[in-house]
Amino acid sequence: MNIVIVESPAKAKTINKYLGSSYEVLASFGHVRDLPAKNGSVDPDSNFKMIWEVDPKANSRLNDIAKSLKGATRLILATDPDREGEAISWHVLEVLKEKRALKDHKIERVVFNAITKQAVTDAMKHPRQIDGALVDAYMARRALDYLVGFTLSPVLWRKLPGARSAGRVQSVALRLVCDRELEIEKFVPREYWSLVATLTTPRGEAFEARLVGADGKKIQRLDIGSGAEAEDFKKAIEAASFTVTTVEARPARRNPQAPFTTSTLQQEASRKLGFAPAHTMRIAQRLYEGIDIGGETTGLITYMRTDGVQIDNSAITQARKVIGEDYGNAYVPDAPRQYQAKAKNAQEAHEAIRPTDLSRRPAEMRRRLDTDQARLYELIWIRTIASQMESAELERTTVDITAKAGARVLELRATGQVIKFDGFLALYQEGRDDDGDDEESRRLPAMSEGEALKRKDLTVAQHFTEPPPRFSEASLVKRMEELGIGRPSTYASILQVLKDRGYVKLEKKRLYGEDKGRVVIAFLENFFARYVEYDFTADLEEQLDRISNNEISWQQVLKDFWRDFIGAVDDIKDLRVTQVLDVLDEMLGPHIYPPRTDGGDVRQCPTCGTGKLNLKAGKFGAFVGCSNYPECRYTRPLAADGEASADRVLGKDPETGLDVTVKAGRFGPYIQLGEQKDYAEGEKPKRAGIP
Known part of the structure; x- marks a missing residue:
């Protein structure tokens, strides 16, 4: 008997049918083992020795595997x-060795990029050993993530009450989002004007031309x-x-x-179907592991965690x-x-999806799949064929036009594009994250040099420059990939x-x-800047x-990282919370105190008119409070522009004649009678929490 180990029961069921x-x-x-979530799971003083712990849920499964090996x-x-x-294969093997379940068994590692009968049977003919470098x-990677999380998070808790945790890669992704927020808050709009004339040819065909030059x-x-x-140009x-x-x-291609x-x-x-990345991966996993097609379960797509862009020659032949x-x-x-892959750090060992x-074809698969599966399968099929x-x-086509008005000579330009052959x-057509005005997609009428044109209309429009857009999930994944942050399995x-x-x-x-994230990133950028650099x-x-290419030692990479990292942690251990808050108060000023x-x-x-607002820390996180505390108890969340952060008068108390106001405190909204x-x-003013 041959025992085959895979990750999921769906995959196991499909492959069992193929192998007989x-x-x-x-x-x-x-995964069957991981580093326990406690201090000491990775020991930098013992050459980064790791203590692995079997997941309690995996114990019975590993026992079943050990029993099955007996025959x-x-x-x-x-x-x-x-x-x-x-790593999963290695963990399973290590646990089986500890259980002494392996005697004279032949141990082999096989990999396949698709769960089809041919791919699996071919893989069985080409076994190898576990790749130690991988x-x-x-x-x-696991040790780095553990060391950063378990060293940095306690620092956050001590210096920044209310902060939750900091991770090696997630903090850098968070920085992208928060830096964009700061850009938007600091942005000053700039006024500008455009003049677009609607002109007609001698044959009465209309088109638009934009003012691009004068004198x-x-x-x-x-x-x-x-x-x-603008008025001057209009005249x-x-x-x-x-x-x-x-x-x-x-001509263009x-x-x-x-x-x-x-x-x-x-x-x-995300762009075309509105799927969150996690949802996309769940559906892709299902399509990869296998769907019942006419009584036989088969994988419909190749492995979905890859940064390779090439596809197998047999698939190219079939596509053609x-x-x-x-x-x-x-x-x-x-x-x-x-x-060829363009992404930074791309490893091209795997095919594209x-x-x-x-x-x-997608039309035939629709009746065999649920709605989201069918939509994602169609997207993958179309992209592959295209x-x-x-x-x-x-x-x-570019048409330049001269406009003469007395001694003045103005220049206008019209651009357009015609598809001669549509091809793919x-x-x-690939989606875009931000829709722009695509003048080139317009078709222009036929014109010749020297031809006189007439003005039909003139649009003079005021515009203001806009801040950079916030990231969508799609554009954030794209930016992370461009910067070489994260991997296909982690986005x-x-x-x-x-x-x-x-x-x-x-x-x-x-x-x-969010405020919570803004504060954490401001802290890291000020005190651990190197570790959130892209x-x-x-x-x-x-x-x-x-390391995975066997070029350098994994322990050496960890030593180099740990030496500098623990030094940075030691450098701030004596900083007081008030010092940290003062630095963050300054950095987050545009966010906390808008004009x-x-x-x-x-x-x-x-509230009191004499106190100054500044950043304070409570056990539930940072908030803004008055310097005259405890005489003045004004507080609000960091963001000053939300409705929730503004005091709102509900009316007057009939007995006292004082205003009854909804206020935002660091523990949530509350009602207050009058002011200090x-x-x-x-x-103290009378207050009541809002349940």
Whole structure:
């Protein structure tokens, strides 16, 4: 008997059918051991010795595996084909050794990129041993995450009451969100104006042209800064005669995007389907592990944690066949398309995400899948097919127009684009995170040099520059990938942790940095700046890749990291909480104290009028309070612009004639009768909590 170990029962059930009665496939249900969540699980003084603990839920499963080995001759470890999969196989093997369940068993490691009968049976013919370098890289990553979490979190608790925790990669992702918030708060809008004329050809065809120059000078987007300047140009255009100066038509090609990696799948599923990255990965996992198709369970897509963009030659051949059948030979390029990963630190050991059989068209699969599975399968199928289709052939046209008004010469420009051959655009166009005004997509009428034009209309519009947009989940994953932060297996979980801890919130598909998260990041940027630097985190990822390539020792990477990190922790151990709060108060000023509409002092206490507002810490986190405490008990949350943070008068108390006000305190909203000034010295205003 051959015992095969995989992660999930769904995968086990599918593979058992493929391999037959001489194999028994058992599931480990994911990781079976981890570092216990307590001090001492990683010991830097003993060459980073790790103490592993078996998950209580995994005990019975491991006992079942050990029992099944009694009548077997071979143990085949068939967990996922990546660093985490290698680690699970290693953990299972180590536990079985401790249980002395292995005698003369032959131990083999097999990997497959898809759960289909052919892929699994082929993998069984090419076994190998556990890759020690991949396991080392896993251990280094796990130790780094543990050391940062268990060393930094207590520092946070002591110096920043109410803070929850800090993680190695999640803190850097949080910094991206919070730095964007600060950019938005500091942003000063700039006024600018645009002038767009609607012109007609002698044949009566209308099109739009934008003012781009005047009196020999170019006019850029922000150059017209006032209504008076715009009015001046408007009068000139209204009095002008228009002539076509040049017509330039240039051919252009647009090539299809590469097939999906984990990152691009999460981005596109977010844009096109509205899926959160974690939801995308759950559905992809199901499609990978297998769906019942006509009585046989088979995996519908290849492994979904990958940063490779190439696909197997047999899949390329099949894609070209499908394109020819569905769209005609004009849509099949002369040579198959080959792709190379652009992402920083990309490891290209795995294929891109693609359907295991491209002849399974989305329309036919719809009745076999639930709604979300069908939508994600269709997205993956379309992207894969489009990646092997012919390029789109375009013609981009630029028309320059001279407008003469007396002694003044103005220049206008119209741009447009015509699709001569749609190619892959017949099937697919990648989504965008931020919709912009795409003038080039307009089609222009035929014109020739020297032709006179007439003005039909003129639009003079006032605009203001806008701050950079907040990240969507898709654009944050994209930015993390560009910076080399995280890995395909971690993008979704990083975002989930930030949301679960209340560090960010998702609103209208945009990520907002919450006060809790803002304070933590401000603390880290001031006192542990190096460890939330993008380059530092990406360099560490690169070191982990080098470990997995057997180029450097995992203990050496940990030694280098720990020496500097523990030094930074020691440097701030004597800092008082008040010193920390003063630094954060300064850094978060634009967020905590936005400009007042009356132009007054942003830090003046609205209750007593003489005290200054500053950052304070309570056991539930940071809040803003008055410097005249305890005489003045004014408090509010950090954000000063939310409705919840503003005092609201409900009415007057009929007995005393005092205002009854809803106030926001650090423990939540409450009702107060009158203000401090309405009471005798030493007497506190009457208050009641709102349940």
